[in-house]
Amino acid sequence: MPNLLKTSLLAVALCAQTASAGPIGFGDWRQHWFARFADVDFTYAANALSVQANGAVSITYRLLDPQNWGATSARWSWSVDQSVPKTDLRQKGGDDRNLALCFAFLPKAEAERVKGGRNLRRLLKNPNGRVLVYVWGGDHGRGAVLASPYLGARGKTVVLRPSGTGGHAERVDLAADYRRAFGSEPGALVALAVSADSDDTNTVARGRIADLELK
Template sequence: MRSFALALPILLAAAPLAAQSISFNGWTEQRFSLFAQVDYGFSGSRLSVSSDDAASMTYRQLPAGSWGATSASWSWAVSESVPATDLTRKGGDDRNLSLYFVFLPQAEAERIGEGGSIRSLLNNEQARVLVYVWGGAHGRGDVLSSPYLGPRGKTIVRRPSGTGSFSENVDLAGDYARAFGGSAGALVGLAVSADSDDTNSTIRGEISGLSIN
């Protein structure tokens, strides 16, 4: 019995993470400008986005119980789209929707704990960020260098610029290995951004059913 008790934490750590539905209630907005903001509608499993010549981000940190996630799925829809842009060009890279997955080494995640801003996470030199994007003039599956995050971030194109409604399933562990090499650390944060300020255009869209496991 004692040997089983000692082995139990190891067994639990090795067990796959059960699928976790992510609620958008309680997310925090990070504005990029005082005068232009994206309107977000937070409603449980659904996040609506309305942007008129604006850009901003909304985010949440994840508890330790979610750090081991290796895959994700969601649905998203866009009824009004920004034009196609070059997503590698800083200041000219408008996109409809971006979904960020922020990773840190386990020890760093434990040191930081919960709390802090998305800016502090994204500016952490040990952070690695996968950014799944609907937008741009690129092909589905293209992996691009981030003009903002440098070697710490990679943009993965899921949909080129345009409208429609789609469901996505992504292999976070596999995409991380291809983007950065090695194994992903702890998944410590999620963020969503919309960006239409460079092209003075409009976005109407939503993300729903976000789940990690």
């Protein structure tokens, strides 16, 4: 096949993949294995997820279909009604936060190889995986990029809001933030996760994420 035709077909495929990304509902998310007994209440709706962490930590997630792998940006709205205190998000065991929205990536070839057999535990342990964690919490300025105390070089925390209450709409450039965090181009966006964490301060975090959309 001529190189020009190959290039054209690849461009069409990438455009179709990106164009098919769109709203992400919460009706089919599931709680992660490690925290299934934690005192965190997730309330799932078609377009919104409510979370209350009662001195506990837990995570819920959704694996994405290939039609979403090419997403390069995201937007959502979120609110916090009850906040944990300000913490140091770089400190393992002292990094409580109200809400975190995680975007997990794999190289495209690796995503194709493990397609159908993926779960969140394996994704987080995959040495080729990378995770951007957008956080409402901590005692850091907006836009700060911090090393993850749990994921090492495979994860970076991006602070969007310090600890506190209120409501905001967010729009993030996943590709630009990935380059800034990891120094390379992102692979396939294969999973999303939401967590709330209040176990270190033994407080209550109560919030909501809604109208999540990938582009």
